[in-house]
Every structure is written in C-alpha cells, then in structure tokens.
Amino acid sequence: MKNWNCFLNIDRNISQHLGVMILLLLFTAAGCSSDEASSEASGGESDQQEQKSPTGQSQINTLTSEEQQEGWVLLFDGKTTDGWRGVYKENFPEKGWKVEDGLLKVVASGGGEAEFGGDIITENQYSDFEFSLEFKLTEGANSGIKYFVKEIYPEPEGSAVGLEYQLIDDSRPDVEGTWTLASVYELYRAENKEVNPIGEFNKARIVAEGDHVEHWLNGKKVVEYTRGSEEFRNLVAESKYSEHENFGEASEGHILLQDHGHEVAFRNIKIREIDSGESQ
Structure with a gap:
C-alpha cells in the first residue's frame, strides 16, 4: 500500500503539472490571437489613414522635412484663409467659402459661376512653379484651378481669365x-487618367517652367503643352478665349480656385517656385 500510495502521489503531481502546462498553452494561444487581432486592427487603421491622402502623408496641411528642403510652401494651413483674397477684391469673400475640419470648401449655391462667394486667388503671383493640392468633388460638381491669372479691367463677365486645370465630375x-477632369479647359484634353471615385480625394499637380506646362493627376502626367507655340495659339484662336490678346502667355500670374456653385473641398495646397533653368 505504501508503494501504491507513492504511485498515486506521483500520478497526482503529473496531472497537476499537465494541467498547469495546458493552462499556459491556452493563455499563450489566446495572447497570440489577441496580438494578431490587434495587429490586424492596427493595420486596417493604417490603411484607412493612407487612403485619406493620395500623397501618403499622415499629417494633412503640413510639409515634410524633405519638402521644406525642396522649397515647398503651404498655401493653406487648414485653419485660416491667409494668403488668399477674392478676385478683384482686397479681402477674402465673406460668404461662399468656409474652412472646416482642415478643409477649404466651396459652399454649394446652385451651380452659378462666381455668383455666390466668387473665385479666390493667391495674394502672390508666380512665374516658374510646381503647384499641387488634393481635391474632393461632390456628385455633378464643377470647379477649376486657374494659373497665370491676371486681373484685367473692366472685369470680364464671370470668372477671371487664366489657363485652367479643369476640376469636374466626368x-x-x-x-x-x-x-x-484634369484637361486644360477649352484647349487640351487629359489622357490616360486614373481617377478616384466621387467623394474621395484626388491629387492635382501643375508644373510650369517657362512656356512648358504639365498637368498631373494622382501621380500620372495627363497633359503636356507649350504656351505660345503655334499649336497653342491655333487652339486659343478656336476657343472662347480668342478675344483675349496673348491669352495664357503672361510671364507671371495668380493661382485661382473657382467657385462654380458646387461643393468642392481642398487640402494640402502648396507651391514650390522653380529657379530659372532648373530641370524637371
């Protein structure tokens, strides 16, 4: 009996050890599952953040250290309208535009061109530059980014005159x-576009060095042309701009965001002036 009790005690000890080991294995497995779930959740959140910005920036309306070194300057800080004013005006429009959740928005007003808040332009003028922003259209929206804009008097009917990167629901x-979308309005059609759906942000980029101009959409060049070339002037002559002398050939001008009566949101608005002769 003594030996048998010994065996029973040993068996009990083994059972206890096995029970502890099983519990440890169960806790370890649960921990791994929790870590994997946490990792998946974290990855999903990261993917969502990436989708928020076609540029891949995790912070909106900021410049990376690399961009700062390259000479980029923010034209919208996400909080104020500093650096912008109404076209043919001294101040920013009192209606028709708003800053909301880090976005500069055109307020929907029925689709009229420059009839509510009116277009806005940069206070500064630019000659050789690289300009970019992210835009989000609503269904049926129409807007535009104009460049080499000059305020001419008497004021033309509708919007100020300038070359236009078309923003529109195709x-x-x-x-x-x-x-x-992304075409040079009235002059050159954008080709081979990759467009994010309405309600998502797209990235527009304009490069102008001398007379050479490029339109980019979501990292892809979609238009390239030369201001003042024979082809350019022939296209102007056949367009609504034919009555404007030397249209699109100004050496410098403002950048304009268009109020066309539809809600459009802008963010990450920035510009980099290019030194004369700098290669692209």
Whole structure:
C-alpha cells in the first residue's frame, strides 16, 4: 500500500503539472490571437489613414522635412484663409467659402459661376512653379484651378481669365473633350487618367517652367503643352478665349480656385517656385 500510495502521489503531481502546462498553452494561444487581432486592427487603421491622402502623408496641411528642403510652401494651413483674397477684391469673400475640419470648401449655391462667394486667388503671383493640392468633388460638381491669372479691367463677365486645370465630375452628361477632369479647359484634353471615385480625394499637380506646362493627376502626367507655340495659339484662336490678346502667355500670374456653385473641398495646397533653368 505504501508503494501504491507513492504511485498515486506521483500520478497526482503529473496531472497537476499537465494541467498547469495546458493552462499556459491556452493563455499563450489566446495572447497570440489577441496580438494578431490587434495587429490586424492596427493595420486596417493604417490603411484607412493612407487612403485619406493620395500623397501618403499622415499629417494633412503640413510639409515634410524633405519638402521644406525642396522649397515647398503651404498655401493653406487648414485653419485660416491667409494668403488668399477674392478676385478683384482686397479681402477674402465673406460668404461662399468656409474652412472646416482642415478643409477649404466651396459652399454649394446652385451651380452659378462666381455668383455666390466668387473665385479666390493667391495674394502672390508666380512665374516658374510646381503647384499641387488634393481635391474632393461632390456628385455633378464643377470647379477649376486657374494659373497665370491676371486681373484685367473692366472685369470680364464671370470668372477671371487664366489657363485652367479643369476640376469636374466626368460623369456629367455635358462633359466631354477638353472639358473633362484634369484637361486644360477649352484647349487640351487629359489622357490616360486614373481617377478616384466621387467623394474621395484626388491629387492635382501643375508644373510650369517657362512656356512648358504639365498637368498631373494622382501621380500620372495627363497633359503636356507649350504656351505660345503655334499649336497653342491655333487652339486659343478656336476657343472662347480668342478675344483675349496673348491669352495664357503672361510671364507671371495668380493661382485661382473657382467657385462654380458646387461643393468642392481642398487640402494640402502648396507651391514650390522653380529657379530659372532648373530641370524637371
């Protein structure tokens, strides 16, 4: 009996050890599952943040150290309208535009061109530059980024005159040819575009060095042309701009964001002036 009790005690000890080991294995497995779930959740959040900005920036309306070294300057800080004013005005419009959640927004007003808040322009003028922003269109929206804009008097009917990077919902039935998204409005049609859906941000980029101009959309060049070339002047002559002498050939000008009566949101608005002769 003594030996048998000994065996029973040993068996009990083994059972206890096995029970502890099983519990440890269960806790370890649960911990791994928790870590994996946490990792997946974290990864999903990271993906969502990445989707928020076509530039890949985790912070909106800021410049990276690399961008600062390259000479980029923010034209919108996400909080104020400093650096902008109404076209043909001394101050920023009192209505029609708003700053909300880090976005500069056109307020929807029925689709009229420059009829509510009106267009806004940079206080400064630029000649050789690289300009970019992110924009989010609403369904059916129309807007635009104009550059080499000059305020001429008497004021022209509608918007101020300048070359235009077209911002528009391409699904509109009245949109085709040179009126489409990222085109040079009225002059050159954007080709080979990759467009994010309405309600998501897209990135527009304009490069102007001398007479050479490029339009980019979401990291892809979609238009390239030369201001003042024979082709350019022929296209101008056949467009609505034919009455404007030397249209699009100013050596410098303002950058304009258009109020066309539809809600459009802008962010990460920035510019880098290019030194004369700098290669792209």
